[in-house]
Amino acid sequence: MSLFLITKDPKLRGSINRQLHLGCFSSNSTEQFKELGRHLETDTHPILLIDENYSERGLVPILETVLSHRFSGPKIFLSGKMGNERGYHFLQDVGFGILKKPFSIDQLIDASIQMGGLCSIINHLTTSQLLRYTENSTSDWHASLLVGNSEPMVKIRNIIRRIGSAFSSVHVNGETGTGKEVVASLLRMESGCPEPYIIVNCSSIPKSLSDTYIFGNERGAYTDAKEARKGFVKCADGGILFLDEIEDLAQDVQGKFLRLLETKLFRPIGSDRTESSQFKLITASNTPLQKLCDDGKLRFDLYNRLNRLVITIPPLRERKEDLPLLIDHYLKSIGEVRRPDAPTMERIRRYDWPGNVRELFKELEQLSVFALQDAHELSYTEILTESVLFSEHES
Missing domain, CATH: 3.40.50.300 (P-loop containing nucleotide triphosphate hydrolases)
Known part of the structure; x- marks a missing residue:
């Protein structure tokens, strides 16, 4: 499994590389945010780590790049001291997890799972890594x-x-x-x-x-x-x-x-x-x-x-009570902090979802991408493109 690290601290880079090597992981890193977009486009790194050692002015373009590329894996912000609560709340609002330095590989995996990133990392784990974390992690892997x-x-x-x-x-x-x-x-x-x-x-x-x-x-x-x-x-x-x-x-x-x-x-x-x-x-x-x-x-x-x-496995139309959990899970995984408004949720509940969970996630991504950027909620009344929920298949 690999991750991508953004840091200006060579000691942190060396420490993380040593830990990852012992755990049979690999990493790539940069201190130039301009290189970040190219790496995000390849999407070969299931975990993204951003170190705190950037000024607020330097951090803004990094965050903008990450959010604009809609990185699907866990996004973790590395903090040396837990004090800037306002800043941390903002990062969490835009889909980042917070991990205090120093940290172990076990803590990194657990933080990634809590960010809803299990699906994006599981296929990158070797047998020994997967066994280790399923045995030791307190997270519910099945759920x-x-x-x-x-x-x-x-x-x-x-x-x-x-x-x-x-x-x-x-x-x-x-x-x-x-x-x-x-x-x-x-x-x-x-x-x-x-x-x-x-x-x-x-x-x-x-x-x-x-x-x-x-x-x-x-x-x-x-x-x-x-x-x-x-x-x-x-x-x-x-x-x-x-x-x-x-x-x-x-x-x-x-x-x-x-x-x-x-x-x-x-x-x-x-x-x-x-x-x-x-x-x-x-x-x-x-x-x-x-x-x-x-x-x-x-x-x-x-x-x-x-x-x-x-x-x-039952079709989604037979377990619509799971819709709120599925919606929250997927939107969190793509870093979307807004949630569907009441009329949109009603449309989602009425639709039969012939494509099941895959279709739901595709629709949520479309809703997130095309909804007006300054809207506080995701709404089909303001979406910029036609949605499947307006189609003739609506029940």
């Missing part, structure tokens, strides 16, 4: 990733805690945008965070090359096979394989994949050699397994294998 206090969401988090450590296959079902990959990440954490963690979207695999992508191939196995290729199942050996949109896997490959699940053995394309692979399997689909089987998109034998441990 930070899978937002919502409605009864179905509480049940899902409890189910994940109970079955996550089992090596059995788990299937996650839910409409597009409900958070299936988030659930897969939580299952990985509960499994002890084994590596590698291979994520595959089956819909992106060309049908003609499904065998090769899944099982690999030897050099010369077919016309364009100029070199041997390791398939996803071998890449996942010893870890977790997450197959999203499993229904898009070719039927013949589904049969071979079922045999792999039963025997732990497979044969790369063009090879006379049998290889082995053992992994925890997580699959996902937008449609219930039974309907996929009835429609002929999923083999009956594979359906029986997958239909054992199933987690179903």
Whole structure:
């Protein structure tokens, strides 16, 4: 995992680099705010740290640059002495967390989580780091990733805690945008965070090359096979394989994949050699397994294998009581301090959200970007562009 540090203090830069190196982290830093925009555009650093050792006049352009680039990760202001309450309140109002120097890596991670940045840092943590912080952190990782206090969401988090450590296959079902990959990440954490963690979207695999992508191939196995290729199942050996949109896997490959699940053995394309692979399997689909089987998109034998441990994520229209939490969570994550006004919240509650949480977050970002800058609340009455909430789909 990496972070970006803005400071004029070489001692602080050296101290942080030493701590990060011991924790297998990496960092980049600058004291020139002009370089900041270029780094923010790449968005490869999930955490941004700004040191206090700038004058108010020097700090303003830094803050303006950060806010204008809408950095999505945690933004942390490093303070040597806690005294300027007015200044700290302002920083918190624009989406910054405050961390007192000196600090440990554990304190930095906890501060990032409190800023709603778990989603932006989790995929940058190695297994050892992830295990360390899930064991020692007081934060609720499940609630930070899978937002919502409605009864179905509480049940899902409890189910994940109970079955996550089992090596059995788990299937996650839910409409597009409900958070299936988030659930897969939580299952990985509960499994002890084994590596590698291979994520595959089956819909992106060309049908003609499904065998090769899944099982690999030897050099010369077919016309364009100029070199041997390791398939996803071998890449996942010893870890977790997450197959999203499993229904898009070719039927013949589904049969071979079922045999792999039963025997732990497979044969790369063009090879006379049998290889082995053992992994925890997580699959996902937008449609219930039974309907996929009835429609002929999923083999009956594979359906029986997958239909054992199933987690179903409800669509957003069935858990609208979670809307305030989701709205607050997302707006905080993008540094937006304003919240929707009453008429806008009413529109949000009435809309059915066919794209679920993903669509909600996209709409909130649009609302934040196009709302008038001097407005104290986010309002569709003053938005500068047409919104999905004015569309014919409004319920």
